[in-house]
Amino acid sequence: MNHFYEETIFALSSGRLPSGIAVMRISGPQTRFVIETICGNLLPRKAELRSFKNRNGGLIDKGLALFFPGPSSFTGEDCAEFHLHGGKAVVDSMITALYDFPGCRMAEAGEFSRRAYANGKFDLTAAEGLADLIAAETDSQRRLALQISSGAQAQLYASWRTDLIRARALIEAELDFADESDVPGSVSDQVWKQMGSLAEQINRHVRDGKRGFIVRDGYKVVIIGAPNAGKSSLLNTLAGTDVAIVSDEAGTTRDLIEIKLDLGGINVLVTDTAGIRETLGAVEKIGIERALDRAANADLVLALYDLSNPIEMLSDVASDNVLRIGTKLDLVHSEIAGYDLLISTSTNVGIKEMVEALSQKATEATGEISDPLPTRRRHMELLSAASIELRAAIDDESAPLEVRAEYLRRASHSLGRITGDVDVEDILDVVFSQFCIGK
Template sequence: MEQNHIFGDTIFALSSGRLPSGVAVIRISGPQTRFVTETISVRLPQPRSAALRFLRDSDGSLIDRGLVLFFPAPASFTGEDCAELHLHGGKAVVDAMITVLYKFAGCRLAEAGEFTRRAFANGKFDLTVAEGLADLIAAETDGQRKLALQVSSGAQANLYSSWRTELIRARALIEAELDFADESDVPGSVSDQVWESMRNLAERIGKHVVDGKRGAMVRDGFRAVIVGAPNAGKSSLLNALAGRDVAIVSDEPGTTRDLIEIKLDLNGLPVLVTDTAGLRETEGKVEKMGIDRALEQASAADLVITLTDLSNPVEPRLNDVADGIILRVGTKSDLTQSPGAAAYDLVLSTRTGEGLDDLLEMLAKRVELAAGSLSDPLPTRRRHMELLTETGREVTAAVYDEAAPLEVRAEYLRRASHSLGRITGDVDVEDILDVVFSQFCIGK
């Protein structure tokens, strides 16, 4: 397969992270890659095989001794000729090699994400896989890693591609009835063949969108918000969960004015726990702003942990928060002889540590229940959710707008396939013609 150079420049960049390091990897991609690599290392290694080489400047001066790999197009990450130079990870070594690469005509430093962008432009993968790769690099928990790995492996792209194929076939049947009704080999009764399958597709898309909330939670984190009256122990609990002092603890009411957030990893799933201002009536402008923010966070949370001081019980008042996402916790159990545990989901003391492990266990179970199984492809980004919702809306309109002309219902399906194609970056208005002519033998 002959390489088609979409991009004229050859790009290079340090791809192995911050220096100094044990090894530094410089990646090169573009039409000049073969010449550049051969010039620096004297001779190319066998494709996709590492070879130890002396790496030299154009004047013959030695820069370093390291491994060289060459990946000829199109069997490379970007689809272009690619190379990797594995150097010693010192700043001076890397700077010297970067300086040498700048000397070659048509070579420049890569922009952020440009290698992946070239891979997409050269058809190595679609947009969802590119996004999955970005999420894989950014993953901080095992759950995020698994979800990103699933997306980057193409499972999501394959699902959307199969749905788009269904839409294209449905449109092809409609177009066939509209334009080639006199042909003997065109199936009749589009309604029987199309609308039942489209009704089923709309249901599957709708369920997928609902499941997308799980994917977004795994990617962005399960949000737990701690609320309660002043001095209920919110900041003490946050510090105990973090294992360090991240919030000021004081007997003075109203100490916390702003939101303080920590990130936990519970059984491989990310959890964001937020400490908020104490809920009470106040005339203070700044404190009132903190309380408003606390209520706003609680209304948008996946779980609200309400704290009540058992030695001085003041129940927090919450509006617009569903009872099913509230976890009622009694605090400072070490300061009272009759904690009244029956009124709460659990009681704890940050001073003695009582109940902290139980709280983490309950929190972990809530997160696992919310995340569900990560074995099925899930939409992970708002862009996916918006376009999937749009797709489902168009398919539903096509199915249930029975009074509309067939041309209008076909247009609904065209817009649905266009929205679905925008998720993967694969929008081709001509591919419906291939389906029509191949399936119905038109023009034989």
């Protein structure tokens, strides 16, 4: 890919100030000149303690400096790092000094990674995995992001694309050299058998994509119930603090309130919703509609029932993954049946068992993360497009071989767009804008 960028970019890559250390990263054709001016010559890939001076010789700070000559660097260009003391004045002085060099400017969000991609240091899926690794909050997110950023996903798609290109080549060879003795007759039967196996692999991968979405975006749990069923009390108990208003007055919760839990290394998003009931209030009615909509798109619904006054409302909920939970157990002394769990937020009875049930449900939904999974909407759309084209090539037996070969070419093209091997200029801005400045 090897693009050349005339401007040299720099940015603070180490996060919010003040801090113990601040890392200023530089990349571009002026890097070597900047280093020599600010701190003198450096040996490649060796950290050296140096004094940092501006172009007028004024001392900025004293710290470590490193030089990474291109193409053996993160971006593929000459790169450098200045490790400064993490004070705002120190960093501002270094930024001012760097601006004094012609052709040097502050980097935009994701620009270092975009240059690395443009210079062939990694593919588009690896770049997305790197962004996910930086944003990872749980262990499962970290492990999946590491797998993708390492290139495992790209290798899988590249192998499928190779199979498609080879199949197309065999079909076109049969078309072009049908009369030649060194071309095996009717290779089509063998090709279509192999393509059938590939289609099943891709379809299975697409089906597994939901697990990737859950790991990356979180396992979505929605609490529903009639007014005063104990929804907000349960949310506060799970959060360990008062995040929702608890009141005996019906209709108190009118908007969606969400908390994050880390259960067994999985990000679990729990949402409290408005109490479901017949109402004439316009605002409360909107809240109930939002509750039912969120429940319909949830991975798990916790349907709460006040055991002292259970009101059935599941007929309104479009979800097939529901846990029926009886609440306010401390107020009931008779035999109780018909519920998956019984809890009391006042005495904490049953809360541990309920959290364990949530953790088990989330673990079952994500499964074992041993294979690279699609984690983004564009992955799923392009994989589905490839699957449709491949299926058309296999099933349309009455079509001329030229047409079926074109189906295979289009399937290969869709896979290539995932990794950025073909025609992806329209999505580069979207992908790299998700990075922080300095990465």
